[in-house]
Every structure is written in structure tokens, then in C-alpha cells.
Amino acid sequence: MTPLFRRKKSASSAKERLQLVLIHDRTDLSPSVLDALKDDLIATISRHVAIDPTEVDIRIAHEGRSQRLVADIPLQTSHRHR
Amino acid sequence: MTAKIITITSGKGGVGKTTAVANIAVSLAARGQKVVCIDGDIGLRNLDVVLGLENRIVYDLVDVIEGRCRLRQAMIRDKRLPELHLIPAAQTRDKSAVSPSDMIRLGDELREECDWVIIDSPAGIERGFRNAIAAADKVLVMTNPEVSAVRDADRVVGLLDADEKGPASLIINRLNITMVKRGDMLAVEDVLELLAIELIGIVPEDEGVIVASNRGTPLALDPKSRAGLAFQNIARRILGEEIPFLDLENHNLLQRIFTGRKTT
Ligand SMILES: Nc1ncnc2c1ncn2[C@@H]1O[C@H](COP(=O)(O)OP(=O)(O)OP(=O)(O)O)[C@@H](O)[C@H]1O
């Protein structure tokens, strides 16, 4: 439990929650669809190159009223040929 | 005369559309502009009482559209402000009595009659909303600094873009500075960042709005009313004047006494 005196102001909760809700309203991408997409992407990429699934970051960025899907996928350093 | 047609809509109900239409219309008329406002909320007529014109209604919007009267017969002229006219909504009909193409036809006819047509949209995104925006040259979306109103405003802004009625401009109504200051209400910048559209007005929460609607005399003409001044500023921006948005958060009584003027 967060102590009362450190509780976030309600306006910032409102803003954060709205940021997420609006992205999903505008794009029809619910958090669960986004998760499924992320799993598929990790599986596909892993067939070709070694990645650490826990490092993969996929999110929707927005600029004004338009949204972009942004994926940051760090590649694992290969040690085999050293 | 070639009037511009402005519609005020919101998605969510009760955010202050009718109040805004009445006050912006009054402000424009007080500046010598000939204004016709249309109550687009068929079945839930309200603009008449907010303007104090409820006892003068003979014909309504549906009568004009169905040809039971001429356009001018349905335009109620305000005796206090001769440039102000109202076409009331029908009370005993529903939204299906009017179509978007009826509204476009009416809008074209009205363009020759006045300088500004201001349409009060019903809440929602259904037929009544479609009717209200059909003839609009410019749409103003109204919201309150509150989650559901902002979310619904975003939906409407998206629909307007898809319909090539955008970009809409935003009015934020019922801003409570005390709550913003203590972090319990979305600030203007937050709402603007979320909706990413142009701002045209900030109206503070003001008890005077209710007093004015009790009396049927919109407060835009009361020089002491802060909400009234905010609506006047919107009207002036519509007329193309550059009126800065004053920082409501730093607006305190001392400052007001010191500078001797009111700002919003
Ligand atoms: N700035 C304000 N300060 C205080 N009260 C306000 C303000 N603006 C509007 N109100 C009040 O909020 C209520 C709803 O306003 P109004 O009828 O204008 O909203 P609306 O968007 O037209 O509603 P509807 O969607 O039902 O048509 C009214 O009681 C009105 O007096």
C-alpha cells in the first residue's frame, strides 16, 4: 500500500489513464491485442536471430492525433564465433 | 450576407453546449452581428429557456423543414438584442424528423439571412449529432476537465476528422482553478496535450451560469461575470480578434484589484 501522503494526485492518474484509453479508442488496439502482437513478433524474430524476450519493448507512440507502433528489440551478442 | 455556420458539440451530455451557444450568440449579437441560433436538440428543447425566449415560440425547426412555415416566421427575434434570433427545436418530435440534407438546405437558406448561424448539437454521436454538424463550416467541441468528457470529446474529434468536418477547436468549460491547483483536476495543458486540437476558449466553473439560466438572461453581458467574459472572448476569437488566453491559475483577487481588470 502506498502511504496516503505519497499518493499520486488524482489529476495525474486521470491524465495517465486517459493517455492509454485514448490510444486504444483511436487505434482499436486493446492491451490484450498488443500483448498477442508482441508474442507473435518475438516468436517470429526468434526464428531468425537470438533476442531476449524480456528486453523487447513494443508500444504505441503518438504525435498530435496520429499514432505509431514502435518496437525496440535489442539483439543478443553472439559468442559462438569468438 | 454570407453567414458562417458554427456547431457546438461534445459527445458527452451536460458539459455546457447550450450554455455556450446562448452566450456566444449573445456576445456576437451585442457586437452588432446578426446571429441565428438553432436548437438542434429535437425533443429536448432547451436553448429557448436559457435565452429567455420560451414564451415567444410559434413555429420550430421541424415546421420550417416540413414547410409549415417560412424560414423567417420561425426566427424568433430577441427584443433585448435585435440582432439575435432563435430557431427553436420541436419538442414533440424526435431526431428522425430531420435529416443531414435537410440541415444543409436550411443552412444554405440561412446564409443569406445573417452573419452567423450557431447550432446547438445534442449529446451523443447519432442522428442528432449528424444533423447538427451537416451544415457546419466550423465545429467547436466542448469538454469539461474530467475523464469521461475528455474521452468522449476525443471520439467526436476523430469522427469529425473522418467526416472532413475538422479540425475542430476546443472549449474547456467548468474549469475549477482551486481543484487544478491542488492536483485534483486536469489542467488546460493536460487536456490540450491529450486531445491535440486547437483551443478556442477556457470557461471557469461559475455559479452565475445557473443564476443566469434561472432568469433566462445569458451572463455574457454581465461585465462582472468571469464566465461571461470567457464566452465573450470566444466570440471575439470567432470574429478573428487575437485575444490571449490568460493564465487562470495565476489569476487571483489581488492581481485583479491591482490591475483593475478581469481576465479569462
Ligand atoms: N461554466 C459553468 N459553471 C457552472 N455551471 C455550468 C457551467 N456551464 C454549464 N453549467 C451548468 O451545467 C448544466 C448543463 O449545461 P448545458 O445544459 O449547457 O449542457 P449541455 O451540454 O447543453 O447539455 P445536454 O447534453 O443535455 O444538451 C446546466 O445546469 C448549466 O447551468
Ligand SMILES: [Mg+2]
Ligand atoms: Mg444542451
